[in-house]
Amino acid sequence: MSSSSNRRWQCALLAGLLVAVAGAASADQTDYLPPWNPPPAGGVSFAVPPFDAIADLHGDIVDPQLTVFFAGNQFMVVHDLVEAFKHRYPQYQRIYVETLPPGILVKQIETGSLVMGNLRIAAKPDIFTNGKDSIADLQKQRGWFADTTNYARNPLAIMVAKGNPRHIQGLKDLGRADVRVSMPNPQWEGIAKQIETSYRKAGGDALDHTIMDGKVKDGSTYLTRIHHRESPLRVLQGESDAAPVWSTEAYFQQQILHRPIETIAIPADQNVTATYTAARLKAAPHEQAAKDFLAFMTSPDAQAIYHKYGFQPAQP
Numbered sequence: 001m002s003s004s005s006n007r008r009w010q011c012a013l014l015a016g017l018l019v020a021v022a023g024a025a026s027a028d029q030t031d032y033l034p035p036w037n038p039p040p041a042g043g044v045s046f047a048v049p050p051f052d053a054i055a056d057l058h059g060d061i062v063d064p065q066l067t068v069f070f071a072g073n074q075f076m077v078v079h080d081l082v083e084a085f086k087h088r089y090p091q092y093q094r095i096y097v098e099t100l101p102p103g104i105l106v107k108q109i110e111t112g113s114l115v116m117g118n119l120r121i122a123a124k125p126d127i128f129t130n131g132k133d134s135i136a137d138l139q140k141q142r143g144w145f146a147d148t149t150n151y152a153r154n155p156l157a158i159m160v161a162k163g164n165p166r167h168i169q170g171l172k173d174l175g176r177a178d179v180r181v182s183m184p185n186p187q188w189e190g191i192a193k194q195i196e197t198s199y200r201k202a203g204g205d206a207l208d209h210t211i212m213d214g215k216v217k218d219g220s221t222y223l224t225r226i227h228h229r230e231s232p233l234r235v236l237q238g239e240s241d242a243a244p245v246w247s248t249e250a251y252f253q254q255q256i257l258h259r260p261i262e263t264i265a266i267p268a269d270q271n272v273t274a275t276y277t278a279a280r281l282k283a284a285p286h287e288q289a290a291k292d293f294l295a296f297m298t299s300p301d302a303q304a305i306y307h308k309y310g311f312q313p314a315q316p
Contacts, residue, residue, distance in 0.1 A: 032236045034229050036257065038079050054116070055229060056099045058082070061121065064096035066289040069108070069125040071276070073154075073191070073228045073245075075099035076252045080305045088301060089292050096123060101226055102130045103188040106138070125281060126290035132275040134190050145279040150314040151297040152306045155266070155273045156191075156198055157247040159235050162260035166241045171202035171270060174242055175210040180220050182240035183211065184227035191227060194272040195244045201270040235261055246274065251310035275314060 035055035039045055047053040058078050070078065082095050098105065098114075105128065108114045113122040130138075132150060139145050160168050166179050174181050186192035199208040215221035222240060224230040231243035232253050242264075250263040278297045284290040296302050303313060 032233060032259070034233070036252075037075065056226070057116075057121075058097040058099065060094040061096050061123065062094075064094045064123075064286075065092045066095045066127075066286050066293060067123050067125050068095070068097045068127040068293065069105045069129070070097060070099045071102045071105075071130045071190070072099045072226065073249055074129065074276070075228060076248070076256065076309050077305055077311075080308070081302060084301045084305060085293060085296050088296060088299070089289075092289050092292070098123070098125075099228075101184075101188045102134060102190050105130075109144070124283065124285050126284040126286050127278055127280055127293055129276060129278045131190055131194075132277045135277040135279050139279075144281055144283075146282045146284070147291075147294060148277050148279045149294055149298055150275050150277050151302070152276045152314055153273050153312040154246045154248055154276065155271050155312075156195060156244055157250050157266060158264035159232065159243045159245050159250040159253070160241065160262050160264055161235055161238070162262055164262055164264070168242050168264055170264065171199055171244070171266060172207060174199075174244070175203065175207050175215070177215075177220065180222070180239070180241045181211060181215060182222050182224060182227075182231040182234045182243040184231075185223040185225060186212075188225060189227050191246065191274075194274060197272050198244070198266060198270050202266075232259075232261070248310040256309065273312075276311075 033049040033053070035053060037055075037058065040059065056072060056075060059082065078097050078099060082097065086093055086095070104114070109125065109128070112124070113120055128144075135145070135148060139148075158168060158171070158174070160166070166173070168174070168179065173179055183195065184192040186196070196208050196212065199211060211221055216223060222234065227245070228249055231240070231245055232249060234240035235243050236253075236259055247263070250261065253259040253261050254263060278294055280290045280294050298314075307313070
């Protein structure tokens with residue numbers, strides 16, 4: 001082989017290797033990273049996940065006509081819900097929504113602001129949504145709310161990778177030493193208490209202790225700070241084998257985004273079903289908008305959107 005032919009062969013081989021490496025990198029970097037919601041229209045679009053991207057702040061932060069703090073696991077409905085509300089009430093076009101863990105949202109209400117990186121946000125909510133029991137506790141302790149309404153329900157499920165490589169059949173398997181669990185931190189996430197209730201139903205205090213103490217200490221249970229973002233990503237990226245989640249979180253990843261995950265159902269006698277409640281704050285800066293949004297949450301349009309994303313209707 002001539003030297004020129006050899007050089008051409010080496011260049012072709014190098015190019016092929018670069019394409020292969022780029023392809024592998026592309027496969028590893030599949031579009032799993034949040035935010036998972038459509039961006040707002042208009043303006044300059046800029047995000048560099050995971051270094052500079054905002055997933056749980058939605059809409060118009062400057063002079064909003066309505067501000068809603070949603071329990072974070074409802075992030076998937078926000079785009080459709082807000083657009084439907086704007087269509088029904090065209091007088092409200094600047095709407096700001098946060099979908100952070102409820103514990104963070106409560107602290108934000110208490111302190112008056114949220115700090116994310118270098119940004120301070122002094123937004124006061126008109127509406128706060130959370131589990132029914134949590135809303136009732138907050139009302140008893142702080143008396144924040146002027147009115148409430150129940151609008152959806154949601155049971156628990158287990159999210160695993162496609163093919164279920166660890167052969168997880170139920171909650172008891174999450175206590176196995178070879179199963180890496182992504183679990184919400186009870187300090188921030190109300191769902192943690194619900195999941196622990198299910199652990200005790202499935203395997204008594206021993207199972208709960210194993211997952212939430214022993215496995216936390218040995219590193220096979222990972223405690224999240226923002227469960228609705230971290231847990232799906234950890235399963236998709238192979239960092240965790242199983243994640244107990246609200247069923248709609250698994251439904252969204254599997255049925256809406258068509259990600260390579262599977263859902264393991266939890267039997268009714270071991271499961272916990274949350275009822276979601278929307279509350280209008282007494283100190284709402286936009287009282288009429290808050291009243292209109294609260295009424296909208298139980299309207300056929302809003303209920304159809306929640307149904308689309310796998311939520312169950314609230315019981316009377």
